[in-house]
Amino acid sequence: MQVTEATKPSSFAALLSIQTPIHTPIHILILALILALAIPSTAQTFISLHSFVGTDGSNPYAGLIQSTSGKLFGTTSAGGAFSGGTVFTVTTGGTVASLYSFCKLASCADGTDPRSPLVQATNGKFYGVTFGGGPFDSFGTIYQITNSGTLTTLYTFCQLSECTDGDVPYGGMVQALNGLLYGTTYGGGAHAGGTVFSIKTTGGTPAILYSFCELSDCADGSAPQATLIQGTDNNFYGSTYYGGEFTYYGNVFKVSAAGAFTSLHSFDGTDGDEPIGGLTQAIDGNYYGTTQVDGVNGYGTVYKITSGGTLTTLYNFCVSSTCPDGSFPEDPLVQGTDGNLYGTTFSGGAFGKGTIFSITTAGVLTTLHSFDNTDGGQPWAGMVQDTNGTFYGTTYSGGTSNLGTVYSLSMDLKPFIKINPPAAKVGATVTILGTNLSGATKVTFGTLAAMSFKIVSSSEITAVVPAITKNVKVTVTAPSGTYSTYPLFRLVK
Numbered sequence: 001m002q003v004t005e006a007t008k009p010s011s012f013a014a015l016l017s018i019q020t021p022i023h024t025p026i027h028i029l030i031l032a033l034i035l036a037l038a039i040p041s042t043a044q045t046f047i048s049l050h051s052f053v054g055t056d057g058s059n060p061y062a063g064l065i066q067s068t069s070g071k072l073f074g075t076t077s078a079g080g081a082f083s084g085g086t087v088f089t090v091t092t093g094g095t096v097a098s099l100y101s102f103c104k105l106a107s108c109a110d111g112t113d114p115r116s117p118l119v120q121a122t123n124g125k126f127y128g129v130t131f132g133g134g135p136f137d138s139f140g141t142i143y144q145i146t147n148s149g150t151l152t153t154l155y156t157f158c159q160l161s162e163c164t165d166g167d168v169p170y171g172g173m174v175q176a177l178n179g180l181l182y183g184t185t186y187g188g189g190a191h192a193g194g195t196v197f198s199i200k201t202t203g204g205t206p207a208i209l210y211s212f213c214e215l216s217d218c219a220d221g222s223a224p225q226a227t228l229i230q231g232t233d234n235n236f237y238g239s240t241y242y243g244g245e246f247t248y249y250g251n252v253f254k255v256s257a258a259g260a261f262t263s264l265h266s267f268d269g270t271d272g273d274e275p276i277g278g279l280t281q282a283i284d285g286n287y288y289g290t291t292q293v294d295g296v297n298g299y300g301t302v303y304k305i306t307s308g309g310t311l312t313t314l315y316n317f318c319v320s321s322t323c324p325d326g327s328f329p330e331d332p333l334v335q336g337t338d339g340n341l342y343g344t345t346f347s348g349g350a351f352g353k354g355t356i357f358s359i360t361t362a363g364v365l366t367t368l369h370s371f372d373n374t375d376g377g378q379p380w381a382g383m384v385q386d387t388n389g390t391f392y393g394t395t396y397s398g399g400t401s402n403l404g405t406v407y408s409l410s411m412d413l414k415p416f417i418k419i420n421p422p423a424a425k426v427g428a429t430v431t432i433l434g435t436n437l438s439g440a441t442k443v444t445f446g447t448l449a450a451m452s453f454k455i456v457s458s459s460e461i462t463a464v465v466p467a468i469t470k471n472v473k474v475t476v477t478a479p480s481g482t483y484s485t486y487p488l489f490r491l492v493k
Contacts, residue, residue, distance in 0.1 A: 043412030044368060046356075048375040049094030049392075050406040051399030054079045056098050057086035058403035060394040061115040062172065063331070063381035064090070066418075068433055069147060070459035072384070072392055072406075073099075073126060075114040079403065084112035084133065087126075087145055090406050092386060099149035108133035110153055111141035116172035116227060117381070118145075119181070121201050122420060122431065127154075127181055129169035134158075139167035139188070142181075142199060142206070154203035163188035165206065166195040171278065172227040174236070175201075177421055177492065178257065182209075182236055184224040190214070193222030193243065196236070196255050209259035218243030220263050221251040226278025226332065232423075232490065233307060237264075237287055239275040249273040252289070252305055264309035269294045271313050272301040277382065278332045279305075280341070283487045284361060288314075288341055290329035299327035299348070302341075302359055314363035323348030325367050326355035331382035333359075334391075337413050337486045342368075342391060344379035353377035353398060356409055369409065373398040376405035387459075387483075388435045389413040417476055417483045423490035424465050427451070430489075432461040436480035445489065446472030465491075 052058045057076030064072040071089045080086035084103025090096045103112045111130030118128045126145045132138045134156035142155040158167045166185030173183035180198045189195035193213025197206040213222040221240030228238045235254045244251035244266030251266040252275065267273055272291025279287040287305050295301035299318035305311045318327045326345030333341040340358045349355035349370030354377060356369040371377045377398030383391040391409040399405040417434040424430050432443065438458040443450040451464035461476065471488040 045410040046369045047408045050096045052403040053401045059396050060404050061380045062117040064384050064392050066386050067120050068460040073118050077113050077115050085114045100151045109135045119173050121175045131168055140169045170225040174228050176230050182228050186223050194224050210255055210261045217247050219245050225276040231281050237279050241276050250275050265311045280333045282335045288333050292330050300329045315365050330380050336385055337416055346378050354379045389415050416486050419489050423492050425492045426465050426467050428465050434483050437478050440476050440478040442477040444475045
């Protein structure tokens with residue numbers, strides 16, 4: 001087990017603060033040292049769980065997701081049996097299994113180089129995209145994969161002339177409340193600046209909702225890399241790597257399910273540049289994200305933006321020449337159950353290989369871990385908080401073979417439950433994802449008991465939404481404890 005160095009300074013500081021007489025026996029000093037080191041001042045624990053070796057995949061760009069099976073699912077951009085990347089599972093204890101190796105078919109017709117995270121739809125299957133591959137000059141694919149590893153290619157991009165249907169999808173997809181999957185392509189579309197699309201979980205031709213670079217000098221943005229999110233107002237929010245009002249710096253946008261597009265903010269360099277990580281909506285209703293570069297110090301920022309487009313820079317990375325706080329954040333943030341936002345930087349930190357950090361919604365940043373390459377390096381992706389309370393993530397490089405790692409970070413946060421979908425109508429069946437749910441005796445939505453519920457496994461319960469009239473906390477009572485949702489479950493009227 002590798003424990004983050006962030007716990008060490010405070011322990012040593014506590015030791016140094018002990019006032020002892022000059023003739024104190026040496027065994028007393030040794031005891032004081034043992035106690036100071038054995039009782040860390042924080043409950044923070046970092047563990048490097050797995051190092052990729054190539055045959056099981058290598059160089060993951062994407063983060064992990066928690067599945068209803070209790071395992072974490074992810075992708076690697078390279079490696080595997082055919083060197084085209086993989087879909088893999090990993091247990092919370094670090095046992096990795098490859099589900100599928102890309103480029104299995106001639107000319108990589110099944111896709112290659114998956115750079116984005118998966119999404120598990122309400123039908124239990126997983127969906128993702130590949131950056132390359134497919135029979136149309138390697139412009140990427142949309143695929144479906146089951147728990148057992150059966151992969152189906154749902155669509156291959158650039159089937160239309162000049163790739164007006166989009167090409168090279170970089171970001172992942174999100175399942176909206178209407179059941180459709182929504183995503184973006186980095187290129188292609190009517191104006192060659194990328195697209196926003198939707199597709200059914202059963203496949204078919206994607207519907208193109210918006211083509212970027214429609215405005216002069218790409219003032220509406222171009223080359224989106226980030227995964228979209230659906231806000232509580234049901235609009236989709238995202239960012240573009242390039243374009244915007246100032247041509248080069250990227251922007252933040254929202255788009256409706258019908259394709260109505262609004263540019264919310266164009267970066268100008270002073271407030272950041274290249275917002276490739278995308279957004280997360282916090283419980284305060286605001287959206288939070290990172291820019292890869294620029295800002296006051298030139299090494300990236302953390303920002304907050306309202307649904308109306310008012311942007312506030314919360315933090316500028318690289319407070320000194322050695323960037324001990326990290327530099328070049330390239331990931332989406334995640335809000336933990338403690339209310340703090342968590343993320344990673346690609347470089348910087350004590351060893352120059354990137355960091356894990358937390359930041360409050362007011363902008364107070366704490367560096368939690370500095371990667372040293374043996375435990376991982378260059379984390380491209382953000383983290384996911386498992387319902388056991390622990391955070392999990394991947395690094396692009398580092399580890400025993402320098403091909404990337406899977407890691408965990410515990411902040412001693414309590415277990416909780418997640419609901420999929422996060423909003424539904426009265427009478428709808430939803431899935432409750434959790435840990436140690438076996439033997440559950442009660443499921444409540446606010447003060448109302450679920451119309452019915454079924455224990456599928458220790459990590460999954462299905463429940464029917466009762467006649468609630470507002471957004472509520474969902475609670476599961478089981479022999480192992482009582483678990484609640486974070487944030488509230490939303491009622492669709």
